[in-house]
Amino acid sequence: MSFVETQQxxxxxxxxxxxxxxxxxxxxxxxxxxQELFFNNVEGFVSSxxxxxxxxxxNEDWLTLIRLxxxxxxxxxxxxxxxxxxxxxxxxxxxxxxxxxxxxLLELAHYEWLELDVATTVEAKNELSIEVQALADVExxxxxxxxxxxxxxxxxxxxxxxxPTKTAGQTYxxxxxxxxxxxxxxxxxxxMTALMLSxxxxxxxxxxxxxxxxxxxxxxxxxxxxxxQGAQHTLAEFADLGIIKTKNL
Numbered sequence: 001m002s003f004v005e006t007q008q009x010x011x012x013x014x015x016x017x018x019x020x021x022x023x024x025x026x027x028x029x030x031x032x033x034x035q036e037l038f039f040n041n042v043e044g045f046v047s048s049x050x051x052x053x054x055x056x057x058x059n060e061d062w063l064t065l066i067r068l069x070x071x072x073x074x075x076x077x078x079x080x081x082x083x084x085x086x087x088x089x090x091x092x093x094x095x096x097x098x099x100x101x102x103x104x105l106l107e108l109a110h111y112e113w114l115e116l117d118v119a120t121t122v123e124a125k126n127e128l129s130i131e132v133q134a135l136a137d138v139e140x141x142x143x144x145x146x147x148x149x150x151x152x153x154x155x156x157x158x159x160x161x162x163x164p165t166k167t168a169g170q171t172y173x174x175x176x177x178x179x180x181x182x183x184x185x186x187x188x189x190x191x192m193t194a195l196m197l198s199x200x201x202x203x204x205x206x207x208x209x210x211x212x213x214x215x216x217x218x219x220x221x222x223x224x225x226x227x228x229q230g231a232q233h234t235l236a237e238f239a240d241l242g243i244i245k246t247k248n249l
Contacts, residue, residue, distance in 0.1 A: 042070050042083060049084035050112045053105070055160050061100040068095065081120055088113045102163055104153040111155040111174075114147050118176045119184045121145050126248045130239040135232065138246040139205040146177045146243050148189075148197050156186060177243045187243070193234055195219070197243075205247060208235070 043066045047054050054062055073090040075083060091109050102108070124144040142148070152167040156174065173194035175187045189197065199214050200206065212227045219227070238244045 039067070039070055042066065045083045046087050049087070049116050050109060052112060052158060053108050056102055056158075056163065057100060064100075081116065084113055084116055103165060104155065104158065107151045107153050108155050108158055111149065111151065114149055114176055115184050118145055118147055118178060119182075123178075124247075127245040128248050129242065130244060130246050132236045132239060135235055135239060136208050139207055140200055140211065140235070140244050141204050141247055142197065142201045143177060143242055143245045146175060148194070148201055149174050149176065150194070156188070175238075175243050177241060179242065185241075187238075187241070192219070192230065196231060196234065197238075200244065208232070 043063065046066055046069070047062075057065065069087055069090050072094060073086060075086045088109050091106055097105060121144060127141070127144060130138055130140070151172045151174075153164055154168070154172050156172070158164070171191075171194075173189040173191075175189055175197060177185055177187070179185050195215060195218065196211065199211055203211070203214065208231065212224060212231055215227055215231070216222070216224055235244060
């Protein structure tokens with residue numbers, strides 16, 4: 001057996017010792033140490049990234065879920081941040097939910113991963129804060145550390161004591177961003193502010209008047225003057241929070 005084949009057999013056994021044979025010539029005690037080391041590292045990474053999700057499971061059910069991820073998903077990176085992303089992808093594309101899973105599993109997992117993504121994204125070097133008085137004159141962009149997300153469940157409220165069992169018939173929209181202290185914060189968005197930020201996200205570097213023109217086409221019940229007034233006020237707040245930026249080209 002070649003070295004590569006031995007290595008593949010070793011890793012297959014480490015990931016799934018109950019169903020994959022152990023390679024010859026390695027002491028069972030050492031294999032057990034490797035099994036626990038690899039699994040505990042992965043479990044620790046995932047638990048750190050998804051603390052609310054973990055709190056909704058019994059310890060046994062949580063370890064079962066992580067074991068399925070460990071066995072079935074082929075991770076392409078050993079880095080903590082990438083493992084959390086791989087876990088989310090596993091839930092979205094490979095995992096078949098069980099009775100132990102909450103209805104909002106995918107949405108909560110995405111929200112928690114998004115918090116981590118915002119916390120660790122490197123801010124673009126060419127971004128500049130927007131002075132409120134210059135809002136009408138600059139090209140507006142979504143900050144590189146801002147994310148817009150929409151959910152059917154109130155993911156920001158879910159906890160051990162609040163577990164919604166069905167959707168509320170509305171969309172919950174959020175802007176997640178980093179504040180001046182580099183802490184992750186969120187703003188709940190109403191339909192109009194969600195639309196405004198979606199337009200900015202899709203049209204990077206657009207001026208305020210052009211943003212309003214696009215919005216006006218989608219909400220013709222409002223006059224341009226009404227939209228101008230509302231956008232000026234809302235975007236001034238978002239500029240102050242750092243949700244939107246301009247770029248030094």
